[in-house]
Amino acid sequence: xxxxxxxAPSPSPAPGRTTARTAAVIPAAGRGVxxxxxxxxxxxxxxxxxxxxxxxxxxxxxxxxxxxxxxxxPDGAAEVKTLLDAHALPDRTDFLVVPGGDTRQESVRLGLxxxxxxxxxxxxxxAARPLVPVDTVDAVxxxxxxxxxxxxxxxxxxxxxxxxxxxxxxxxxxxVIATPDRSRLRAVQTPQGFDRAxxxxxxxxxxxxxxxxASMVEQLGLTVxxxxxxxxxxxxxxxxxxxxxxxxxxxxxxNDGF
Numbered sequence: 001x002x003x004x005x006x007x008a009p010s011p012s013p014a015p016g017r018t019t020a021r022t023a024a025v026i027p028a029a030g031r032g033v034x035x036x037x038x039x040x041x042x043x044x045x046x047x048x049x050x051x052x053x054x055x056x057x058x059x060x061x062x063x064x065x066x067x068x069x070x071x072x073x074p075d076g077a078a079e080v081k082t083l084l085d086a087h088a089l090p091d092r093t094d095f096l097v098v099p100g101g102d103t104r105q106e107s108v109r110l111g112l113x114x115x116x117x118x119x120x121x122x123x124x125x126x127a128a129r130p131l132v133p134v135d136t137v138d139a140v141x142x143x144x145x146x147x148x149x150x151x152x153x154x155x156x157x158x159x160x161x162x163x164x165x166x167x168x169x170x171x172x173x174x175x176v177i178a179t180p181d182r183s184r185l186r187a188v189q190t191p192q193g194f195d196r197a198x199x200x201x202x203x204x205x206x207x208x209x210x211x212x213x214a215s216m217v218e219q220l221g222l223t224v225x226x227x228x229x230x231x232x233x234x235x236x237x238x239x240x241x242x243x244x245x246x247x248x249x250x251x252x253x254x255n256d257g258f
Contacts, residue, residue, distance in 0.1 A: 022141055023067040023119040024059040024191060025111035028052050028127035029074065029100030042127035043083070044242065047249040051236060052080070053087045054130030054249075059123065059191065060093040061134040064141045068093060069114050071100040071107040105210050109203045115196070121145070122199050124213045125191035131248055132191065132233035139227045140193035150217040151193040153229035154186035161185060188212065189229040198222065 028042035042052040052070070059065050072080035077099045084095055098114045100107030108124055115122070121144045123137070136153050143151040160182060164174040192214050202216035210216055214224045236245050 020120040020145055021066055021118055022062075022064045022121040022123065023069060023115055024065050024123040024125055025069045025071065025108060025115075026052070026055055026059065026125050026127050027071045027100060027104050027107040027111065028055075028080070029071055029076075029104075029107045041236070044236075046130055046236070046242070046245050047253075049087065050083060051130040051245075052127045053083070053089075055125060055127045055132075056084070056089065056095070058130065058132045058134070059125055059137060060090045062137040062141065063092075064138065065123065066093060067096065067115070067119060069096045069098060069111045071111040072097055074099045074101065105203070105207075105216075108213060112196075112200055112203060120196050122194050122196045123191035124194070124199075126235060128236045129190055129233050130236065131245060131252075132189070133230050136189075136228075136230045136233055137191055140191055143225060143227050144193045144195060148193075148225045149195040149198040149222050150214050150224040152212075152214045152224060152226050153189045153191070153233065154226040155189070155229040155231065157182050157185050157187055186226055187229070188214070188226075189233045189235075 042055070043050045045051075046054055056068055056070065059068050070080055070084070077097050081097045084097065089095060096114060098110055101110055111124075112122065121141060123140065125132070132153075140151045140153055161180050162176045163178040163180060164176055167174045190212075192212065194213065194217065198217060198220070199213060202213070202220055206216040206219045218224055232248050234241065234244070236242055
């Protein structure tokens with residue numbers, strides 16, 4: 001993988017559903033303290049391979065994704081470049097590593113700034129969701145191609161949800177305020193897909209109450225739509241999640257015969 005900037009793609013034909021080019025931005029600058037001490041979360045091994053590599057491959061598995069931008073820890077870009085060079089990645093996909101910022105929002109913005117011209121659709125994917133299936137990635141891209149400015153994969157909730165008054169002291173009892181209608185709630189995953197110009201505008205204008213990139217687009221007054229998510233696209237945050245991810249990966253390898 002070259003350290004030189006990527007050349008700008010050739011001019012695209014007139015805008016249309018089948019001509020939009022797609023890039024994925026993977027912010028991987030977080031430490032992941034809930035997984036315990038050690039390497040940053042994105043560099044933790046899953047099946048002997050760093051989670052970040054699994055996440056990159058998950059994006060590159062989509063034939064629609066022609067560029068993956070990895071946003072590394074501010075002082076770890078060289079290490080991440082070396083990591084990518086050490087693992088087999090699809091030849092048809094370009095890869096770029098840039099240093100990130102102090103927050104996820106800043107890291108995504110730096111990833112957007114690094115995109116060459118000619119990419120009209122942008123996916124933002126959590127490095128901590130290493131096992132998202134390619135069908136989910138493709139569904140997000142197709143929804144943007146069909147005209148949505150922001151798309152999120154989402155799952156219905158299995159558990160009843162309670163709204164509470166947070167306790168002043170963690171661990172103290174919390175009074176229940178309401179029980180939302182579960183049928184109207186969804187658990188959101190990544191990759192989230194966007195019309196590039198819309199996502200850039202969101203990062204230029206929205207700074208408060210940011211929980212994910214889709215919520216920034218919501219604050220512009222635009223509609224975000226959902227597509228079906230997948231149970232294997234869960235986020236690896238706690239040690240138990242890592243155990244589950246190892247089990248999913250082992251099952252995949254058994255089913256694929258390798």
